[in-house]
Amino acid sequence: MELDELPKRMAIIGGGFIALEFASIYSGFGSDVTIFQRGKTFLPDEDADIALEIAKVLEAGGVKIVAGAAPKGIKTSGDKAVLEYVKDGVTHEFECDAILMAAGRRPNTADLNAENAGLALGPDGAVAVDEFLRASAPNVWIMGDANGGPKFTYVSLDDSRIVGGQIFGKGGNYSTKKRGSVPYSVFVTPPFSRVGLTEREALNKGCEIKVAKMSAAAIPKAQVMRQTTGLLKAVVDAKTGMILGASLFCAESHEMINIIKLAMDFNLPYTVLRDRIYTHPTMTETLNVLFAQV
Numbered sequence: 001m002e003l004d005e006l007p008k009r010m011a012i013i014g015g016g017f018i019a020l021e022f023a024s025i026y027s028g029f030g031s032d033v034t035i036f037q038r039g040k041t042f043l044p045d046e047d048a049d050i051a052l053e054i055a056k057v058l059e060a061g062g063v064k065i066v067a068g069a070a071p072k073g074i075k076t077s078g079d080k081a082v083l084e085y086v087k088d089g090v091t092h093e094f095e096c097d098a099i100l101m102a103a104g105r106r107p108n109t110a111d112l113n114a115e116n117a118g119l120a121l122g123p124d125g126a127v128a129v130d131e132f133l134r135a136s137a138p139n140v141w142i143m144g145d146a147n148g149g150p151k152f153t154y155v156s157l158d159d160s161r162i163v164g165g166q167i168f169g170k171g172g173n174y175s176t177k178k179r180g181s182v183p184y185s186v187f188v189t190p191p192f193s194r195v196g197l198t199e200r201e202a203l204n205k206g207c208e209i210k211v212a213k214m215s216a217a218a219i220p221k222a223q224v225m226r227q228t229t230g231l232l233k234a235v236v237d238a239k240t241g242m243i244l245g246a247s248l249f250c251a252e253s254h255e256m257i258n259i260i261k262l263a264m265d266f267n268l269p270y271t272v273l274r275d276r277i278y279t280h281p282t283m284t285e286t287l288n289v290l291f292a293q294v
Contacts (some may be wrong), residue, residue, distance in 0.1 A: 196245025
């Protein structure tokens, strides 16, 4: 984010959210960006139709995605960087001006000697905690990335509510089990936001569901802003009408997803969002149309 010169050709190692965000940023500035991801499936945790739409928009913006590419090494050639990777058993080389490592984060606890303090570590190296963020040693709480939870700033803020409630005696019953589904946003263009279950996850859980889908091009405000790419999707329990999850790939999705999260937390059926009055023209009024598809 502090480079003085724009790389003409850039390689990004990793296919997660940070990789996608920087791919979107640099391609938007004019770099020729190629993503190399080890996995063969793009965004495997999302529904295939959503992942396909995100890939389509990224590729339309000039981003190339090479799946099933295992990094082997990095070397230099003059003033260029060369990424060596293996795909389908064959070693390839990719020459570029810059390589961004975005292959994920791991807890840096290997040299912590946590056992000396009576702290148990989880299989991923994070400090093990219970639902109240209490570690195995007495009077020790762990907040933020170190406890292995979702790696978001706002989750760290919520962690502080859990720990503060116990230490200061206010709201001491609040825990990670009571925070509900954690929404997240990926700031590509347009942004992708999700909360709760995908269609695939709901079916795997044995839920009887109804699915609502619509194109972002059908949103009046998206037409006004000339940001018409994207896809919106909601998953509803067919028996109760409760919202199980939503995936929004559209302009201002990072604001819209919080309304859906609120409805889920207060056990409001999808009809509440479907029948509300929203100001016009806004992206929020899309909820009228989206949930009318159920």
